[in-house]
Amino acid sequence: MSFALHGLGVSGGIAIGRAMLMSHATLEVAHLTIAPRLVDKEVARFEHALDKVREELAAMKENTEHAPAELAAFIDLHVMFLADPELVEVPKQIIRERRCNAEWALVQQMEHLVAQFEQFEDAYLKERKFDVVQVVERVVKELLGHPGRAVLKKAKGVTEENLIIVAHDLSPADVIAFKEHRFASFVTDVGGATSHTAILARSMAIPAIVGLSSARSMIRDNELLIVDGARGVLIVNPDERVLEEYRLRKEQIELERSKLKRLKSAPSETLDGVPVSLQANIELPADAKDALESGADGIGLFRTEFLFLGRGDMPSEEEQFEAYRKVIKAMEGRPVTIRTFDLGGDKAIDHQRTQTNPALGRRAIRLSLAEPKMFHLQLRAILRASRYGKVKLLIPMLSHAHQIDATLAAVEQAKSSLRGEKLLFDENIEVGGMIEIPGAALAVSMFLRRLDFLSIGTNDLIQYTLAIDRTDEQVSSLYDPLHPAVLMLVAHTITSAEKAGIPVSVCGEMAGAPKFTRLLLGLGLRTFSMHPSQILEVKSRLVQADVNELAPLVRRILRLEETARIREAVDKLNSPAPMN
Ligand code: PEP
Ligand code: MG
Secondary structure (H helix, E strand, C coil): CCCCCCCEECCCEEEEEEEECCHHHHCCCCCCCCCHHHHHHHHHHHHHHHHHHHHHHHHHHHHCCCCCCHHHHHHHHHHHHCCHHHHHCCHHHHHHHHCEEEHHHHHHHHHHHHHHHHCCCCCHHHHHHHHHHHHHHHHHHHCCCCCCEEECCCCCCCHHHHHEEEEEECHHHHHHHHCCCCCCCCEECCCCCCHHHHHHCCCHCCCCCECCCCCHHHHHCCCCEEECCCCEEECCCCCCHHHHHHHHHHHHHHHHHHHHHHHHHHCCCCCCEEEEEEEEEEECHHHHHHHHHHCCCCEEEHHHHHCCCCCCCCCHHHHHHHHHHHHHHCCCCCCCEEECCCCCCCCCCHCCCCCCCHHHHCCCHHHHHHHHHHHHHHHHHHCCCCCCCCHHEECCCCCHHHHHHHHHHHHHHHHHHEEEEEEEECCCEEEEEECHHHHHHHHHHHHHCCCCCCCCHHHHHHHHHCCCCCCCHHHHCCCCCCCCHHHHHHHHHHHHHHHHHHCCEEECHHCCCCHHHHHHCCCCCEEEEEEEHHCCCCCHHHCCCCCHHHHHHHHHHCCCHHHHHHHHHHHHHCCCCCCC
């Protein structure tokens, strides 16, 4: 049966491929022995988890009014399983008889049931094993009290390029693991447009949709899918006519992308001869290759925390030094801006998951200053690498003058430890700060007095200005770069930096969205940093722009008080057709 689901398209393009459902490592549970006196408690813990999942499903059912009818049917089926003694009573017997933990007992019984379903001749009944696994996944997740790391199980005989990952949720660490693969696309039930999961999809230049709410429970392994990343539409089991239409559109997009390649060696300047630097955002050293291939002038943002995610421990100074040096060498003298760890928020390390409000908590420079040993190590590694090229040090999430002062003191301390060991580094390394907090943008002069350059992180700046959790699909429609408050803060930062003679760039997602290129040029921005895959399209917009013409138009936009009016005016700015 063919049907379509709608979500938030976070990375454009079209993918056609087979579904690969992501299961969770929660199903790889530990086998623990329980003391006899604690067995009743373990049974009670299991019953409590069952109740919680029943509640969760009941709540989901209430919200299915606008969802496809199939979803309600799936939920009913899952509720039925949760009333079945095979899943409810047998695990309790296993806990009592074998004195084991509830998770393990449940997974043992699940495997037994899956094996039984596999015996069925009838295709429909056979498929119900997936429902058993999904229900068990929910209960195990509840028992463990946190989501597990994703695990990939690939169907036989299908190549990665034809696979579309379907997951309830993916952490940035999961997606970073995908970088070693060549999947066609991924889609998730939850997530916001500028969550790090979405950002990684864009960095891999693969189509992706988040916030589909029920894809994971409605799609079966190996079903044929079409992902329309620009429109946020997922088509399941398309008929031949729809498939043909999408194959054509996919070819057209590929043709347009290959035409853009001609722009790679063209000078990056506007029609009226104003040079504009287009730099790349990268997450891993291997991404430097894509940056070069797209013609980037340098690395505007190296998100070093991704060296850390997906592994339990901290990379050593030596490991970090090698990673930084690799990027610097690869960039052959072009500037490389290395941002110190932005851990926390949605890039939480395990022990931080319990923070009440991670986006407002001990994140980025706050964490680095609270962990001076970790910070010292990273600063030493960056400084040591700085002798191999033009390195700039970038500090995320600054808000207070004393944080800048403490950071600069930590840099001095790292420098003096290297001097003591007679290790070489760039004595004049530039230190810059990210403007990601509205308070920082408003009080930008205290940054300008202390730092060598600024970089505006619009992803967080929008999140904090509008109080919208960037990872939450339920509020994603309110996440709007064209809100007048956001534009005022960006404009104020650029103008103040310009007056002070301090270089400023934008490295948030706004810089890589071609629809904002003219607006940002008109605001006075001359350095953009984005995913390598976006550089040529942004370049195609800027080589057709005349900043002298744009500046007064954009000044007028800044006076508008309504987002809808601003959007209209920005659309008008863009009306000269993009080059093909
Ligand atoms: C930003 O906030 O705009 C930014 C570039 O940093 P990150 O997306 O890594 O938080
Ligand atoms: Mg940020």
